[in-house]
Amino acid sequence: MKxxxxxxxxxxxIAVEGLDGSGKSTQIYLLKRWLEAQKLKVFFxxxxxxxxxxxxxxxxxxxxxxxxxxxxxxxATDFADRYERQLxxxxxxxxxxxxxxxxxxxxxxxxxxxxxxxxxxxxxxxxALPDLTLFFKADLEVSLNRILDGRPELKYFEAGMDLRLSPxxxxxxxxxxxxxxxxxxxxxxxxxxxxxxxNQPIEEQQNxxxxxAAEKIDxxxxxxxx
Amino acid sequence: xxxxxxxxxLGARTARVIVPHRSKRRFYGQGIPGVEVAKLAGKLxxxxxxxxxxxxTQIQLLVDWLESAxxxxxxxxxxxxxxxxxxxxxxxxxxxxSRTxxxxxxATDFADQLENIILPxxxxxxxxxxxxxxxxxxxxxxxxxxxxxxxxxxYGLALVPDAVFYLNVRPDDLVQRTFSKYAKLDYWExxxxxxxxxxxxxxxxxxxxxxxxxxxxxxxxxxxHIIDAHxxxxxxxxxxxxxxxxxxIGHKLN
Numbered sequence: 361m362k363x364x365x366x367x368x369x370x371x372x373x374i375a376v377e378g379l380d381g382s383g384k385s386t387q388i389y390l391l392k393r394w395l396e397a398q399k400l401k402v403f404f405x406x407x408x409x410x411x412x413x414x415x416x417x418x419x420x421x422x423x424x425x426x427x428x429x430x431x432x433x434x435x436a437t438d439f440a441d442r443y444e445r446q447l448x449x450x451x452x453x454x455x456x457x458x459x460x461x462x463x464x465x466x467x468x469x470x471x472x473x474x475x476x477x478x479x480x481x482x483x484x485x486x487x488a489l490p491d492l493t494l495f496f497k498a499d500l501e502v503s504l505n506r507i508l509d510g511r512p513e514l515k516y517f518e519a520g521m522d523l524r525l526s527p528x529x530x531x532x533x534x535x536x537x538x539x540x541x542x543x544x545x546x547x548x549x550x551x552x553x554x555x556x557x558x559n560q561p562i563e564e565q566q567n568x569x570x571x572x573a574a575e576k577i578d579x580x581x582x583x584x585x586x
Numbered sequence: 587x588x589x590x591x592x593x594x595x596l597g598a599r600t601a602r603v604i605v606p607h608r609s610k611r612r613f614y615g616q617g618i619p620g621v622e623v624a625k626l627a628g629k630l631x632x633x634x635x636x637x638x639x640x641x642x643t644q645i646q647l648l649v650d651w652l653e654s655a656x657x658x659x660x661x662x663x664x665x666x667x668x669x670x671x672x673x674x675x676x677x678x679x680x681x682x683x684s685r686t687x688x689x690x691x692x693a694t695d696f697a698d699q700l701e702n703i704i705l706p707x708x709x710x711x712x713x714x715x716x717x718x719x720x721x722x723x724x725x726x727x728x729x730x731x732x733x734x735x736x737x738x739x740x741y742g743l744a745l746v747p748d749a750v751f752y753l754n755v756r757p758d759d760l761v762q763r764t765f766s767k768y769a770k771l772d773y774w775e776x777x778x779x780x781x782x783x784x785x786x787x788x789x790x791x792x793x794x795x796x797x798x799x800x801x802x803x804x805x806x807x808x809x810x811h812i813i814d815a816h817x818x819x820x821x822x823x824x825x826x827x828x829x830x831x832x833x834x835i836g837h838k839l840n
Contacts, residue, residue, distance in 0.1 A: 412682070474619040483740060
């Protein structure tokens with residue numbers, strides 16, 4: 361697998377990954393604001409946000425219709441739609457594309473759900489790798505507390521209840537997140553994740569994120585035409 | 587172990603119902619996690635063919651025949667899943683589906699029916715009649731230039747059917763049948779997304795010829811039975827019934 365730069369795209373893609381509650385969405389949002397302030401061509405895309413597919417996914421989740429296989433496929437459909445209709449054209453047009461979660465989310469979650477690892481990876485093989493992948497690593501307890509403090513009502517799939525890990529949603533969520541973290545860490549070298557200590561203050565993390573973006577990508581070349 | 591059937595005194599008009607032979611089952615690839623194939627007692631019969639090839643007519647006749655012969659049946663088909671059929675319809679109306687998305691959308695629809703309808707029905711010992719299966723989806727993907735290995739991996743989730751019949755009709759005949767039924771050609775069945783021709787009629791002919799070519803290629807790999815569907819409905823159905831009878835008693839089809 362090759363990155364967008366290696367495939368000759370003029371654009372660059374930055375992805376953030378991490379557990380729910382790791383603070384990655386906050387960080388990529390702040391990065392986006394910073395890049396926009398410099399009048400760069402920026403586009404932001406979120407996991408599970410395709411207008412075509414989203415309603416099916418939320419129906420599947422609400423009515424608990426999803427199996428590990430259909431959970432995998434429906435998220436892959438969502439990703440493919442955004443990839444083909446938005447990400448690729450924008451990257452060809454020389455945009456900086458920021459992704460809150462990328463294929464690694466699927467690798468981790470679907471494998472924890474019991475899908476065959478190579479099957480999942482092959483399904484996503486149409487996607488190029490990000491030019492920069494930031495992994496926000498908080499202590500499991502910290503991530504759990506951020507989620508559990510704020511939103512005490514855990515959703516069925518979010519808590520991994522479909523895996524029957526525990527009848528208690530909180531207990532299930534903890535085991536599930538722990539397993540996902542294991543999967544992420546197991547692939548971190550292979551996909552060159554840059555690890556960011558997400559236990560630090562938001563501002564400290566943002567300093568690191570900005571420095572990394574500026575170091576890895578020649579930002580000035582992404583200036584928007586007036 | 588199966589009990590040997592003992593002769594039972596039947597009423598004059600009661601015919602003995604044939605208990606289908608248990609076949610060895612497998613998935614094409616990695617399959618569905620946690621499914622024990624040995625417990626899938628029923629039979630999976632697939633009828634493939636283009637729109638207008640007479641699939642639904644043939645399936646309806648087969649259902650009537652199977653049920654009167656004492657078999658419980660279940661029907662499935664493309665774009666009938668609870669999960670995504672509405673969304674897929676809406677997306678197709680907008681003509682905004684790119685090829686990978688189209689492919690994965692249909693795969694999701696297929697997987698949902700496989701897990702929620704086909705596998706439970708087979709576990710319960712029912713006859714599942716599938717109006718098209720993964721082969722149409724694969725042929726469509728190949729015509730759109732999708733990578734063969736990628737497509738094969740994707741459909742490694744599918745169960746190998748007991749029999750697959752392909753109703754073969756020449757593209758020029760398909761046009762006539764489609765017109766007599768709907769009086770218009772469908773955007774997707776004409777492959778208009780491929781930009782083969784500006785004119786939908788010319789596109790339909792080219793697209794259906796490309797599909798037929800892919801089916802011929804798939805036939806070599808997946809060994810389905812090509813049925814000449816230019817013949818009268820009853821003649822075709824008699825051939826299908828004969829072949830399905832053989833499947834039920836565990837004979838190999840050639």
